[in-house]
Amino acid sequence: MLYSLYGFWQSSCTWRVRVVLNLKNIRYNYVPINLLEGVQKQDDYKNLNNLEQVPTLIGKTFRLTQSMAIIQYLESAHPIPSLTPTDYLLKAKMFEICEIINSGIQPLQNLSMLKKIKELGGNPKDFAQEVIRKGFISVEDLVSQHHGKYCIGNEITIADAFLIPQINNALRYGVDMISFPQVMSVLEELNKVPEIIKASPDSKTDAIK
Amino acid sequence: MLYSLYGFWQSSCTWRVRVVLNLKNIRYNYVPINLLEGVQKQDDYKNLNNLEQVPTLIGKTFRLTQSMAIIQYLESAHPIPSLTPTDYLLKAKMFEICEIINSGIQPLQNLSMLKKIKELGGNPKDFAQEVIRKGFISVEDLVSQHHGKYCIGNEITIADAFLIPQINNALRYGVDMISFPQVMSVLEELNKVPEIIKASPDSKTDAIK
Numbered sequence: 001m002l003y004s005l006y007g008f009w010q011s012s013c014t015w016r017v018r019v020v021l022n023l024k025n026i027r028y029n030y031v032p033i034n035l036l037e038g039v040q041k042q043d044d045y046k047n048l049n050n051l052e053q054v055p056t057l058i059g060k061t062f063r064l065t066q067s068m069a070i071i072q073y074l075e076s077a078h079p080i081p082s083l084t085p086t087d088y089l090l091k092a093k094m095f096e097i098c099e100i101i102n103s104g105i106q107p108l109q110n111l112s113m114l115k116k117i118k119e120l121g122g123n124p125k126d127f128a129q130e131v132i133r134k135g136f137i138s139v140e141d142l143v144s145q146h147h148g149k150y151c152i153g154n155e156i157t158i159a160d161a162f163l164i165p166q167i168n169n170a171l172r173y174g175v176d177m178i179s180f181p182q183v184m185s186v187l188e189e190l191n192k193v194p195e196i197i198k199a200s201p202d203s204k205t206d207a208i209k
Numbered sequence: 210m211l212y213s214l215y216g217f218w219q220s221s222c223t224w225r226v227r228v229v230l231n232l233k234n235i236r237y238n239y240v241p242i243n244l245l246e247g248v249q250k251q252d253d254y255k256n257l258n259n260l261e262q263v264p265t266l267i268g269k270t271f272r273l274t275q276s277m278a279i280i281q282y283l284e285s286a287h288p289i290p291s292l293t294p295t296d297y298l299l300k301a302k303m304f305e306i307c308e309i310i311n312s313g314i315q316p317l318q319n320l321s322m323l324k325k326i327k328e329l330g331g332n333p334k335d336f337a338q339e340v341i342r343k344g345f346i347s348v349e350d351l352v353s354q355h356h357g358k359y360c361i362g363n364e365i366t367i368a369d370a371f372l373i374p375q376i377n378n379a380l381r382y383g384v385d386m387i388s389f390p391q392v393m394s395v396l397e398e399l400n401k402v403p404e405i406i407k408a409s410p411d412s413k414t415d416a417i418k
Contacts, residue, residue: 019345025403030251033343048349050346050350051309051313051343051344051346051347053313062390063334063345064302064305064310065307065309066299066305066309066312066313067303068299068304068307068308069302069304069305069307071299072300072301072304073297073300075292076297077297087283088282088285088286088393089270089271091281091282092278092279092281092282092285093273093278093284095275095278095281096273096275096278098277098278099276099277099278099311099312100260100273100274100275102308102311102312102317103262103275103277103308103311103312103316104262104275104316105316105362106312107312107316108316108317108322113317116331116336117329120326120329120330120331121329122329125301126323134260136261136405137259137260138259138260138274140248141259165386172262191330
């Protein structure tokens with residue numbers, strides 16, 4: 001195998017990378033890192049990823065962290081099928097959706113942030129819901145501008161790989177997604193794609209059924 | 210002018226975009242949005258950026274939010290000088306540095322997050338310091354791998370545009386940067402570049418002197 005992917009079944013950032021690997025038909029070795037048991041803090045893994053986060057991708061000559069960096073590498077090294085629009089503006093719009101999720105929503109509602117909110121006496125679920133709802137108002141607006149089956153028109157792009165796990169997190173934290181009909185219609189389309197179904201957390205070896 | 214940039218002088222995400230605009234020698238109209246006075250929450254601006262954040266870039270036919278999306282657009286539409294390595298792996302490493310800052314550090318130490326920590330009775334400064342220090346351990350490690358003047362070798366890349374404002378935030382929150390000698394040596398080199406000096410917050414019309 002060309003790559004080893006270190007991840008956790010429930011991690012939305014790992015899920016993004018699995019979607020891209022599957023869509024590009026790249027086989028890989030999957031190494032589970034149990035975030036709930038603190039495996040990410042052990043030296044063996046910390047030497048691979050000193051932010052103690054997943055995912056990490058290991059290739060023959062390199063090691064990469066950060067889902068967007070890993071996905072950009074895969075997009076360059078395995079360009080077919082392309083998951084990036086050729087049009088400049090559509091490409092930027094794709095990045096806009098990715099980054100609203102990647103920097104605007106996910107970091108504020110991940111396990112370590114919600115743990116912090118709880119430690120301070122706040123309500124992690126309320127906090128997560130607020131952050132996710134606010135982010136999805138923007139994502140819904142962007143998706144609505146590009147009438148098509150997927151986030152950006154009728155071709156699957158990297159934005160779709162970011163969208164799917166974030167919707168899953170939204171549902172997990174009890175966000176009512178009825179206010180985001182375009183987003184949910186994209187999800188319905190994506191859920192018809194076999195490579196995407198195969199990337200779902202429930203199909204991973206470390207999933208708790 | 211081709212573009213209007215809506216930003217705030219102290220915003221690190223706006224600063225990233227200014228660095229790129231200057232390096233590409235693109236003139237633009239600058240529209241200050243005072244985040245401390247809540248201008249981002251007023252309808253006029255909220256219609257441009259419903260996440261109530263800066264920056265927003267307005268072109269003749271489009272509107273873009275999210276610094277990474279804006280920078281990717283500028284990189285495509287104004288390709289010279291290029292701020293992205295052609296080598297796949299170096300390009301991915303560039304994204305890795307950008308995203309550690311963009312999603313791993315900045316969202317957790319921006320004004321709205323620190324306000325939340327304060328509301329909950331936590332210590333915003335301690336929280337910001339911890340987040341920034343942890344992120345810079347990774348950035349230092351990455352920069353050290355690419356022996357050169359800048360983040361990735363001897364050419365300025367997008368990673369440098371993300372690095373500069375994040376170091377400024379680190380110093381503002383009292384992080385001792387002596388543990389990150391490679392990062393600080395890159396800053397020293399970047400501070401010799403006129404286009405980068407011109408992008409500093411103090412040179413903006415809305416700066417409080």
